[in-house]
Amino acid sequence: MAYTGGQLNELNGKMGISDPFMSVPVMKIIKVHKPKSKDALVQLIEYHKLNECKCGIVSTGTVKEFGARLYESQIEYWNEYKYSLKDCIQWEYDLFVIQSLKGGNIEKKAIKLLKSKLKRNKVEEAQGYLDESLRIDIIIYDLEQNVVGGIQVKPKTFKSMRPEVLYMQKKQNLKWGYPVWFLFYNRDESFEDLDELLETIKLCN
């Protein structure tokens, strides 16, 4: 993949190309349909554009179309095409397919890691309602099974999402009434500021 120096990430974030409600809630598709391969996920995204799936998830396009949207948005944002259509499609493929599939694994990796580091807490994967409407991935309990807080595991690229998306996320988290922390991961799947998060959680016990 062409090195874009983060420019396409900025463009994608600012123009909202991959906002779940403007594109497809891809993590939901993965949870519901459990694709076994990258190709299967590409097909699933297309299926949810062309068909009314009984799961209720709707996609506004295919991965290729998201790439085309990114490509076209360059004019509005930069007044010129800096990247080819091919680069843009590849970029969205990387985001929607490769990074998203990684996302599921990275959640599991985060849980394992947190479990090993937080001896005075229970660490569990969020299921169902919490997960879907509040976007919480991991729930932290104390040893008496009281909720301490929740964690959202997000790629570092999430930080460049449009403020509206971040605000919506915050608002949804507030409904829950417990602290919600972000755990960001890098491209190489290492976690950012993990020690700070661990300290924060320990202080909440």
Ligand SMILES: [Zn+2]
């Ligand atoms: Zn479906």
